[in-house]
Structures are given as C-alpha cells and as structure tokens.
Amino acid sequence: MTDRGGIVAAATGAEALSTEEPVGRSTGWWGMVLFVATESTFFACLLGSYYYLRFQVGPQWPPDGIGNPELTRPLVMTGLLLFSSVPLFWGVRGIRYGRRWRLRAGLVATMVLVVTFLTVQGTEYVDDLKILTPTTDVYGSLYYLITGFHSLHVLGGLAFVAWLFAASLVNSFDPQHYDRVRNAGIFWVFLDVVWVAVLFTIYLSPRL
Amino acid sequence: MSTTTTKPPGASQEDLSRLEEHWGEPPSLRAWFSTVDHKKIGRRYIVTAGLFFVFAGISALLMRTQLATPESGILSPQEYNQLFTMHGTSMIFLFATPMFFGLGNFLVPLMIGSRDMAFPRLNAFGYWVFLFAGLFMWVSVPFGEAPNAGWFNYAPLTNLTFEPGLAIDVYNLGLLFLGISTTAGAINFIVTALKLRAPGMSLNRVPLFVWAIVATSFMVVFALPALNLDNLLLFLDRRFDTHFFDPSAGGNVLLWQHLFWIFGHPDVYIIVMPGLGIVSSVLPAFARRGVVAYPLVVLAIVSISILSFGVWVHHMFATGLPQLSYSFFSAASTIITIPSGIQFFAWLATMALGRLVIKVPLLFLIGFLFTFLIGGLTGAMFAVTAFDQQVTDSYFVVAHFHYVLLGGAVFPMLAGLYYWLPKVTGRMYHEGLGRWAFWLVLAGMQLTFFPMHLYGLFGMPRRVYTYRGDLGWDVGNLIATVGAYVLAAGLLLVLIGVVHAIRRGRPAPSDPWGGDTLEWTTTSPPESYNFPVLPQVHSLHPTWDERTAESIGAGATQDRILSEGRRTLFTSELDARYERAVEMAESTLIPFVLACWLLLFFISMLFSWWLVAGFAAVAVVVTMGVWLWPSRRPAEKTG
Numbered sequence: 043m044t045d046r047g048g049i050v051a052a053a054t055g056a057e058a059l060s061t062e063e064p065v066g067r068s069t070g071w072w073g074m075v076l077f078v079a080t081e082s083t084f085f086a087c088l089l090g091s092y093y094y095l096r097f098q099v100g101p102q103w104p105p106d107g108i109g110n111p112e113l114t115r116p117l118v119m120t121g122l123l124l125f126s127s128v129p130l131f132w133g134v135r136g137i138r139y140g141r142r143w144r145l146r147a148g149l150v151a152t153m154v155l156v157v158t159f160l161t162v163q164g165t166e167y168v169d170d171l172k173i174l175t176p177t178t179d180v181y182g183s184l185y186y187l188i189t190g191f192h193s194l195h196v197l198g199g200l201a202f203v204a205w206l207f208a209a210s211l212v213n214s215f216d217p218q219h220y221d222r223v224r225n226a227g228i229f230w231v232f233l234d235v236v237w238v239a240v241l242f243t244i245y246l247s248p249r250l
Numbered sequence: 251m252s253t254t255t256t257k258p259p260g261a262s263q264e265d266l267s268r269l270e271e272h273w274g275e276p277p278s279l280r281a282w283f284s285t286v287d288h289k290k291i292g293r294r295y296i297v298t299a300g301l302f303f304v305f306a307g308i309s310a311l312l313m314r315t316q317l318a319t320p321e322s323g324i325l326s327p328q329e330y331n332q333l334f335t336m337h338g339t340s341m342i343f344l345f346a347t348p349m350f351f352g353l354g355n356f357l358v359p360l361m362i363g364s365r366d367m368a369f370p371r372l373n374a375f376g377y378w379v380f381l382f383a384g385l386f387m388w389v390s391v392p393f394g395e396a397p398n399a400g401w402f403n404y405a406p407l408t409n410l411t412f413e414p415g416l417a418i419d420v421y422n423l424g425l426l427f428l429g430i431s432t433t434a435g436a437i438n439f440i441v442t443a444l445k446l447r448a449p450g451m452s453l454n455r456v457p458l459f460v461w462a463i464v465a466t467s468f469m470v471v472f473a474l475p476a477l478n479l480d481n482l483l484l485f486l487d488r489r490f491d492t493h494f495f496d497p498s499a500g501g502n503v504l505l506w507q508h509l510f511w512i513f514g515h516p517d518v519y520i521i522v523m524p525g526l527g528i529v530s531s532v533l534p535a536f537a538r539r540g541v542v543a544y545p546l547v548v549l550a551i552v553s554i555s556i557l558s559f560g561v562w563v564h565h566m567f568a569t570g571l572p573q574l575s576y577s578f579f580s581a582a583s584t585i586i587t588i589p590s591g592i593q594f595f596a597w598l599a600t601m602a603l604g605r606l607v608i609k610v611p612l613l614f615l616i617g618f619l620f621t622f623l624i625g626g627l628t629g630a631m632f633a634v635t636a637f638d639q640q641v642t643d644s645y646f647v648v649a650h651f652h653y654v655l656l657g658g659a660v661f662p663m664l665a666g667l668y669y670w671l672p673k674v675t676g677r678m679y680h681e682g683l684g685r686w687a688f689w690l691v692l693a694g695m696q697l698t699f700f701p702m703h704l705y706g707l708f709g710m711p712r713r714v715y716t717y718r719g720d721l722g723w724d725v726g727n728l729i730a731t732v733g734a735y736v737l738a739a740g741l742l743l744v745l746i747g748v749v750h751a752i753r754r755g756r757p758a759p760s761d762p763w764g765g766d767t768l769e770w771t772t773t774s775p776p777e778s779y780n781f782p783v784l785p786q787v788h789s790l791h792p793t794w795d796e797r798t799a800e801s802i803g804a805g806a807t808q809d810r811i812l813s814e815g816r817r818t819l820f821t822s823e824l825d826a827r828y829e830r831a832v833e834m835a836e837s838t839l840i841p842f843v844l845a846c847w848l849l850l851f852f853i854s855m856l857f858s859w860w861l862v863a864g865f866a867a868v869a870v871v872v873t874m875g876v877w878l879w880p881s882r883r884p885a886e887k888t889g
Binding site: 065066067068069072073076077079080081083084086087088091094095098099105176177178179180181182183184187201205209214215219222 | 368369372433437438440441444445446471472474475476478479483486490491492493494496499500501502505508509512820822823829830871875878879880881
C-alpha cells in the first residue's frame with residue numbers, strides 16, 4: 043500500500059487485473075433470474091387457481107360432455123420444446139469460445155423447433171374449439187388461458203431468439219459480451235419448467 | 251465538517267471535472283425526458299406520489315365532511331363509493347409504495363456507495379409507467395367512471411351484472427399497468443443492493459433501510475403476480491365472457507379473495523417495511539449510537555417478509571372457510587408479532603441506551619412508536635378468529651389499519667422527509683414550523699382515528715355513505731371529522747415547511763446530523779456522480795468510522811475514482827469484494843417512449859380498440875428490441 047494512486051497501482055490494481063475476464067455474476071444475470079422468478083410465481087398462481095376451481099367444482103372434471111384432453115400432440119409438443127433447448131445451449135456454449143457460426147446455427151435450429159411447437163399448438167386449438175371454447179364453462183376458460191398464456195411466452199421467446207439471431211449477424215456477441223444470449227438460456231429453462239407443469243396440470247392430472 | 255463548497259481531497263480537480271463531464275446533464279427539455287439519474291428520478295417519484303397523496307387526502311376530507319353529521323347530503327352514494335375506492339387504491343398503490351420507492355431510489359445508491367442504480371434506464375422507465383398509470387386511474391374521476399367497489403374490488407360485486415361501465419376496467423387495467431413499474435423497481439433495488447455496494451460493505455454492514463427495501467422488493471417479486479393474475483381474470487370475465495368468478499359455470503367468487511389477499515397481506519408489509527427501515531436508519535443519528543441488536547433486526551425483517559405470505563386468510567375469517575384453516579392462519583398471524591416485537595424492543599433499547607437529540611425527525615419517530623403500537627395491539631386482536639368475526643367490516647377495522655398505515659408508513663415517512671430534506675435539497679428546514687406540523691399531525695391523527703375504534707365496536711359498518719342520528723355514532727363521527735381537518739392542517743404545514751426550506755432555508759452542510767450512513771459523506775445535494783471517490787467500507791457505521799473516511803481522502807486509488815467514463819463498481823454479492831469497474835447507461839428517450847406505447851396499449855384495451863392495442867403491443871416489442879440492441883463489435887476481436 044506504499045504506492046497508492048500511482049502508476050504501478052493503476053496497472054496492478056484490482057481493476058486492471060479483473061478487466062481481462064468478467065468476474066462474478068453480472069447485473070443482467072440477476073435481473074433475468076428475478077424476472078423469471080416473478081413470471082414463474084404468476085404461473086404458480088395460475089395453476090393454483092386451476093386446482094382450486096377444479097376441487098371446488100367436484101369429482102366430475104372435466105365437466106360433463108367434455109372428455110379428457112387429447113394426449114398425443116401435447117407429448118409431441120413437450121418433446122419439441124424441451125429439445126429446442128439443446129441447440130440453444132449448444133449455441134450459447136459456442137459463443138463462449140467465440141464461435142459465431144455455432145451461435146447462429148443454434149439459434150436457427152431453436153427457431154425452427156419453436157415454430158413447429160406453436161404450429162402443433164395451433165392445430166390442437168383448431169380441433170379443440172369444435173367442442174370447447176373459453177366461454178363454455180370455467181374448464182374451458184382455464185384450459186385456454188393456461189395453455190394460451192404459456193404459448194404467449196413461447197412466442198415471446200421466439201421473438202427473443204429471432205432478435206438475437208439478427209444481432210449475431212452484425213457481429214454483436216463475443217466471449218466477453220454474450221449476456222443477452224445467456225439470458226435467453228435462462229428464459230428457456232423457465233419455458234421448459236413451466237411447460238412441464240402445464241403438461242401435468244392440464245393434460246395429465248384429469249386422468250389421475 | 252465539510253460544507254457544500256469544499257471537495258474531499260481524494261480526487262484531483264481533473265478527476266472531478268472529468269466525472270462531471272461524464273455524469274452531469276446540462277438542463278434542457280430533452281434532458282428532462284431522458285434523464286436516468288437516480289436522484290432526479292427519486293425526487294420525481296416523491297413529488298408524484300405526494301401529488302397522489304393530496305388527491306387521496308382530499309377524497310378523505312370530502313368523505314369526513316359528509317360523515318360529520320347524520321344523514322347529510324353533501325355527497326351522493328355513488329360519489330361516496332368512488333371516493334372511498336379511489337382514496338384506498340391511491341393511498342396503497344399510488345402513494346405509499348411509490349413514495350418509498352422514491353426515497354429508496356434517491357437513497358439506496360448513496361447509502362451503499364454507488365453512482366447509480368443497477369439498471370438506470372429501467373429506473374426511468376419505472377417512473378414514467380408509474381406516472382402514466384396513476385393518471386390513467388385518476389382521469390376516470392372527472393368522467394364519473396372511477397372505480398367504486400372498494401380498494402379490494404371483490405367479485406361478484408365487480409361482475410358485469412352489477413358493475414356495467416368502465417369503472418372496474420379502469421381498476422383492473424390501471425393496476426396491471428402500475429404493476430409493471432412496481433416489479434421493475436423491485437428487481438432494480440434487489441440487483442443494485444446485491445452488486446453495486448461499495449467494496450467492504452459485506453451483508454453484515456448493509457444499512458437497515460437498504461435491508462428493508464430489499465426485503466420489500468422480494469415481497470413485491472413474489473406477491474404482485476397474484477394481484478396481476480386476479481386483475482387479468484376479472485378483466486377476461488368482464489370483456490371476454492370467461493367464467494372464473496361465475497358460479498353458474500363452475501367458477502368461484504372466493505378465488506378473487508384468495509388471490510387478492512395472497513398479494514394483499516404481503517402488501518401490508520410492502521407498505522410498512524420500508525417505514526420500519528427508515529426508523530432504523532434515522533434513529534442512530536438522534537440516539538447517538540447504532541441500533542441495538544442489528545443482526546436480530548435483520549433477521550426480523552427477513553422473517554416478517556417470509557411469514558407475511560402465510561397469513562392471508564385472516565382477511566377472510568368471515569367467509570365460511572373450514573375451521574382448520576382458521577386455526578392455522580390464526581396461529582401464523584400470532585407468530586408474526588414476534589419479529590415485529592423484536593424490532594420494536596430494539597428501537598426502545600436504542601433510545602434507552604442512547605443520548606437523545608430532540609429534533610423534528612425524532613419527534614416523528616416517537617409519534618410512530620406510539621401510534622404503531624396501538625395499531626399493532628388491535629392487529630393482534632384480529633389474529634383471534636372469534637374477535638375478528640365480530641368486528642370485521644366495522645369501523646374498528648378502519649381504525650386499526652389507519653393506525654398501522656399512518657403509524658407504520660406515514661410517520662416514518664415524515665421523519666425521513668425532515669431527516670433527508672437537507673441531503674435532497676441542500677437546504678435546512680425550519681425547526682419551529684416542523685414542530686408545529688408534528689403536534690398537529692399527531693393530534694389530528696389520534697382525534698380522527700381513535701373514535702373509530704369506539705363507534706366501530708358500537709356497530710357502525712365501514713363504507714356507508716351516511717347513518718341515522720339515533721345510533722350513538724354521531725359524536726364520534728363529528729370528532730373524527732374535526733380531527734381530519736386538524737390532520738390536514740398539520741400535513742399542509744409539512745408542505746409549507748418543505749417549500750420554505752427550498753426557497754428560504756439556510757444551506758445545509760454535508761452532514762447536519764452526524765448520521766452514520768454513507769449518504770452523509772457526500773455533498774448536500776450530492777453531485778451528479780454521487781461520490782468523487784467510491785468509499786472502502788470498514789464498518790456498519792461508515793461515516794462514524796475513521797478508516798472509511800480515510801479511504802475517500804488523500805491517497806485514494808484510481809480504481810475507486812473511475813473518472814474515465816461513466817463508471818461505477820461491481821462487488822461480490824455476499825462479501826462485497828471488489829470485482830470490476832463497469833460502464834453505466836447514459837440518458838436516453840427510449841424509456842419514455844416505451845412507457846408512452848404502454849399507455850396507448852392500456853387506453854386502447856380500456857375502450858376495446860383491439861387494432862390499436864395490437865399496434866401498440868407490436869410497438870412495445872419493437873421499442874424493447876431497439877432499447878436492448880447490443881452495441882456493434884468488429885469481428886476481428888474474436889479469437
């Protein structure tokens with residue numbers, strides 16, 4: 043501490059030494075984690091409301107005349123969404139080593155899988171609407187709100203990834219600056235976990 | 251003791267001019283809309299929340315005038331319903347929380363030794379959204395379409411059958427709109443407190459006010475989604491014929507109450523907790539010692555914020571839920587008195603062991619202890635189910651929560667106002683005027699709300715626009731009305747005191763009180779960059795600590811001056827070890843533009859202009875894309 047404020051201190055001080063490699067969590071990481079925490083709480087309340095209303099209605103659930111929801115397409119969708127995380131994380135790992143082509147390829151593959159997910163969801167709605175609408179009864183209201191709200195988040199995720207892809211084309215990310223890409227990864231974990239909860243609640247729990 | 255003109259010697263004159271160049275903002279119209287300075291945003295929050303306080307206070311005075319005598323006809327029942335709804339909704343959502351967020355915005359970076367909040371632009375965005383959401387709700391009043399079903403807006407009263415028109419939609423959409431601001435602010439506070447503390451300020455050296463704001467923010471993050479969902483469900487029921495609250499199609503009206511109070515009880519602590527934090531932060535300066543049992547007070551803050559999620563059913567003791575749930579929630583509500591008691595006795599012990607300096611802020615603290623104690627005692631009574639069922643929805647409840655909220659939030663707020671006014675404005679307030687204000691506020695408060703305990707027990711229900719003269723309620727009501735005017739006069743004196751200080755007050759030194767936290771080491775008002783040298787913190791009371799003072803004096807190293815660029819420090823979350831210097835966001839118009847698109851979105855939702863709403867939603871997404879667009883980096887930088 044003899045050379046406080048001098049040139050030696052400026053070159054060997056903590057600031058100079060730590061600029062090489064980012065240390066510690068960034069504010070962006072914390073911000074994203076907290077955003078995902080509050081969004082997850084929203085879904086928890088939504089699914090809690092589903093169970094509350096279900097048990098208030100009584101043993102007949104779904105109500106008379108509405109069979110259990112079809113299971114094939116939701117299982118396909120589960121596969122699509124969970125699998126869409128793989129190229130995303132592969133791309134995130136790529137940019138950590140400066141491989142931009144890997145990031146771009148990963149983002150494109152994720153987009154393809156997500157668009158397929160949303161398309162399957164759309165065909166499912168087309169079939170469902172023939173027997174059930176959001177205004178039929180509280181079951182219909184819950185079914186469309188929960189699945190629709192999750193799909194809205196998937197759509198948001200798609201916009202997020204498309205935006206990242208556009209940014210990656212102008213060479214915006216490198217191993218020191220890929221916070222935004224990694225945040226997409228955090229968001230994807232959230233989408234996956236919420237979807238699994240939705241799958242269990244909407245599609246599996248009526249069969250129990 | 252330094253004055254406003256002398257600079258601490260740690261940073262050279264060139265450093266200071268470079269800092270000013272990077273952080274300063276020459277005043278212009280554009281700068282007014284684009285600033286991201288946490289001090290300016292904090293001041294705006296405080297002034298705007300103060301404006302909504304005036305609106306909500308005038309509503310209360312009108313109601314008290316109507317209730318002064320039996321069967322008076324000053325207000326129609328419809329007007330009365332709108333007034334009590336807007337009074338409650340504004341006091342809770344547009345005054346209490348934003349006022350504390352404003353104080354937090356101004357103080358948290360100063361208290362932790364940082365140059366800005368973690369997300370400066372998000373901070374500016376939060377303010378604009380708060381302003382627009384507040385105006386969105388209040389503009390409904392002149393049109394006679396203000397929310398009118400009480401601040402907790404129970405279904406089925408709020409179903410389309412009983413509430414045609416836009417009033418309830420204003421409530422639903424207004425709170426959803428405001429929720430964006432509150433959530434953004436809460437996340438910003440948490441991240442700021444985790445990453446931006448001065449080196450050396452490990453968690454056991456964080457000021458209690460910052461602890462309180464962080465605990466509050468965590469409650470917001472986990473409680474607000476329940477309210478947002480509730481408002482979304484009701485909006486869908488009203489506009490799109492869904493059936494969430496419609497028993498004829500399998501819905502359930504109690505769902506509204508559950509979701510509302512899962513948010514609502516934490517919200518009581520969201521309002522009171524920062525107030526308690528202010529008490530813990532103001533007290534040391536006037537007791538001349540730190541708060542007794544700091545670790546226990548921190549534990550109390552944390553445990554209250556967790557327990558507050560387990561007590562919501564005590565708002566629903568009269569709804570016919572199973573007895574077992576009553577027992578559970580009654581016990582939980584009783585347990586929460588323990589951490590509250592720990593804090594209370596810590597303050598008493600601090601005062602008993604310290605040497606008291608009687609100034610206006612301390613007077614308001616004593617007023618707080620007295621008032622909040624009474625509110626707490628009646629609160630413990632409500633935890634007992636049998637008692638609760640007798641007095642629920644009577645004026646006894648009104649008396650109870652006004653003691654809690656005026657006692658727990660407004661008194662500390664006023665203590666904080668007088669305490670930090672020199673720091674915010676650079677001017678001292680007039681002590682005599684402040685004392686008059688204190689005595690009027692205290693007397694007015696007791697006169698207004700104490701009689702409500704009595705005529706509540708005599709059976710007067712809340713939310714009635716008038717009453718018959720032969721029920722024994724008239725004397726109490728008259729006293730309460732007189733008290734309300736005394737209280738208003740006291741609050742007017744507070745306002746006069748603030749204006750007087752700004753216009754005529756003598757210049758404030760850096761540290762007029764001998765306070766213990768870091769904001770007192772910088773000038774009054776602080777420079778745009780807050781600290782010429784970011785301090786190295788060595789104790790819980792950095793301003794009373796010589797080594798910390800040395801760290802900002804001569805010989806301070808460049809890694810804490812950071813005058814090249816608009817920079818501040820990241821430190822590690824727990825121990826606040828030095829990590830790296832970071833570049834902070836500069837001023838921009840984008841947050842304002844984004845808030846405008848959101849305003850357009852919510853207005854078009856209110857009037858069912860679906861095409862406009864769709865356009866605004868796309869504009870929101872595009873604006874966010876522009877906001878967060880990463881800066882361009884050349885390809886050769888990668889390996």
